[in-house]
Amino acid sequence: MKRGYQESSSSGSFGPPHSKFKYNPEGDAQFLEDDNTKIFAKKVADHYSARTNQTLEEREASPIIHLKKLNNWIKSVLIQLYAKRGDAVLDLACGKGGDLIKWDKARIGYYVGIDIADGSLCVVLAPSPKKCMQEPLVICGVVIEDCRRRYNGDADHHQRRKKFSFPARLICGDCFEVRLDKVLAEDAPFDVCSCQFAMHYSWSTEARARRALANVSALLRPGGIFIGTMPDANVIVKKLREAEGLQFGNSVYWIRFDEEFENKDAVDCPEWIVPFHVFKTLAEEYGLELVFVKNSHVFVDEYMKKPEFVELMRRLGALGDGKEDQSTLSPDEWEVAYLYLAFVLRKRGQPDQARISSKRDKGKMNLSKEDIIITLTLPVQIRIRYFLAAYGHADHPLGVCVLNLGIIGD
Numbered sequence: 001m002k003r004g005y006q007e008s009s010s011s012g013s014f015g016p017p018h019s020k021f022k023y024n025p026e027g028d029a030q031f032l033e034d035d036n037t038k039i040f041a042k043k044v045a046d047h048y049s050a051r052t053n054q055t056l057e058e059r060e061a062s063p064i065i066h067l068k069k070l071n072n073w074i075k076s077v078l079i080q081l082y083a084k085r086g087d088a089v090l091d092l093a094c095g096k097g098g099d100l101i102k103w104d105k106a107r108i109g110y111y112v113g114i115d116i117a118d119g120s121l122c123v124v125l126a127p128s129p130k131k132c133m134q135e136p137l138v139i140c141g142v143v144i145e146d147c148r149r150r151y152n153g154d155a156d157h158h159q160r161r162k163k164f165s166f167p168a169r170l171i172c173g174d175c176f177e178v179r180l181d182k183v184l185a186e187d188a189p190f191d192v193c194s195c196q197f198a199m200h201y202s203w204s205t206e207a208r209a210r211r212a213l214a215n216v217s218a219l220l221r222p223g224g225i226f227i228g229t230m231p232d233a234n235v236i237v238k239k240l241r242e243a244e245g246l247q248f249g250n251s252v253y254w255i256r257f258d259e260e261f262e263n264k265d266a267v268d269c270p271e272w273i274v275p276f277h278v279f280k281t282l283a284e285e286y287g288l289e290l291v292f293v294k295n296s297h298v299f300v301d302e303y304m305k306k307p308e309f310v311e312l313m314r315r316l317g318a319l320g321d322g323k324e325d326q327s328t329l330s331p332d333e334w335e336v337a338y339l340y341l342a343f344v345l346r347k348r349g350q351p352d353q354a355r356i357s358s359k360r361d362k363g364k365m366n367l368s369k370e371d372i373i374i375t376l377t378l379p380v381q382i383r384i385r386y387f388l389a390a391y392g393h394a395d396h397p398l399g400v401c402v403l404n405l406g407i408i409g410d
C-alpha cells in the first residue's frame with residue numbers, strides 16, 4: 001500500500017509498505033517474509049529525513065493543519081490519561097520531538113527518544129570496499145538532530161522555549177530491529193512506552209513485529225502502559241472494497257495498493273497494513289494486554305465528552321478556538337482522521353512499589369551531538385568495519401568511525 005498527503009513541503013508521494021499479509025483459507029492473516037525489509041526501513045528513514053522544516057506560517061498554511069492539530073490532541077489525551085508525574089518514558093519513533101511539550105506538561109521524570117532518521121549522521125556505507133564508490137548506501141537525515149535541538153530549547157522553526165524539566169537521552173536506530181533491552185538495560189524499566197503514528201513500520205516481517213513488541217515488553221515495568229496510534233486496517237480495507245480501482249483518496253490524501261491486490265474479492269488477499277486482531281494476539285504473547293483500541297472518530301467522540309479535553313481541543317485549535325477563529329477540520333481532513341486508530345496496552349503483572357522507577361543518571365538536561373547514541377544493526381556494523389578496513393581505520397571504535405565517515409558522507 002502506498003499513501004501520501006498532499007502538502008507543498010512534502011517530498012511528494014511516498015509509500016513505505018506497511019505489513020504484507022496473506023489470508024489463509026481459515027481467514028487468519030499470515031506474514032509474508034520480505035527480503036526488501038532493510039530497504040524499506042531505509043526508505044522510511046530517508047523519507048522522514050528529507051522532509052524540510054516548516055516555519056510557523058508555512059505550518060499554519062498547510063491544507064492539513066487542522067488534522068495535524070487533531071492528531072496532536074489525540075496524542076495529548078493519551079499522554080494525559082496515562083503518564084504520571086515522575087514517570088520514565090520511552091518514545092519509539094519519536095520523530096523531531098513533537099511530543100516533548102506534551103510529556104513536559106505531564107511532568108514526567110525521564111525521557112528516552114529513539115528514531116531511525118538521524119541528522120547528525122551522514123554515513124556512506126558500501127556493500128564491499130570495492131563497491132563503495134559505485135553503490136554507496138547513505139544514511140542521513142534531520143529527524144533526531146531536530147529533536148535534540150528542540151529538547152535543548154535551541155531556536156528552531158517554531159520558537160525558542162524554556163528548557164524542559166526532565167533529563168533525556170536520544171538514540172538513533174531502528175527500534176524494530178535492534179535489541180533495545182540491551183541498549184537501554186541501565187535505563188529500564190519504563191513506566192510508559194509510546195509509539196505514535198509509527199508502529200505499522202514494524203510490520204514488514206514477523207521478525208520485526210516481534211522485535212518491536214519484545215522491546216516494549218522487556219523495557220516496560222509490570223503494569224506499565226504502551227500507548228500508540230497507527231492506521232486502522234479495518235477502515236482502509238473497507239475503503240479499498242468500496243473503491244473502483246486500487247486507489248482512493250480525496251483532496252488531502254491518497255492510498256494506492258500495488259497490483260498484487262488486484263483481486264480484491266479473493267480470500268487470498270495480501271495487505272500492507274496491520275490487522276489489529278493479529279497485533280493484539282501477538283502483543284499478548286509478549287505479556288501486553290489490550291486496554292482499549294478506538295478508531296480516531298470514536299476517540300474524538302468519547303473524549304470530547306470530558307470538559308478538560310474540550311478545553312484542550314480549543315487550545316490546540318483543531319476545531320477553531322470557539323471564538324473568532326471558526327476554522328475547523330475540512331470534511332476531507334476528517335476522512336483522513338478516520339483512517340487511524342489509537343490503542344493502549346498494559347504490561348501484565350503488578351507494579352513493584354518498592355522498586356525505583358528507573359536510573360535516570362544516563363539522561364542529561366542539555367544534549368550535545370556526541371550524546372546521541374547510535375545503534376546499528378549487525379549487518380550495518382559489519383559493513384562499516386569492512387569499509388574502514390579498506391581505508392586503514394579498522395581499529396577505531398565504531399562511534400569514532402561513524403563520525404569520521406560523516407565527513408565522507410558530506
Ligand SMILES: C[S@@+](CC[C@H](N)C(=O)[O-])C[C@H]1O[C@@H](n2cnc3c(N)ncnc32)[C@H](O)[C@@H]1O
Nearest residue numbers: 048093094095098115116117174175196198201
Ligand atoms: C509519522 S512520524 C511520527 C513521529 C512522532 N512519533 C510523532 O508522532 O510526531 C514516523 C516516525 O517514525 C520513524 N520511524 C520509522 N521507522 C522507524 C524505525 N524502524 N525505527 C525508529 N524510527 C522509525 C520515522 O523516522 C519518523 O520519524
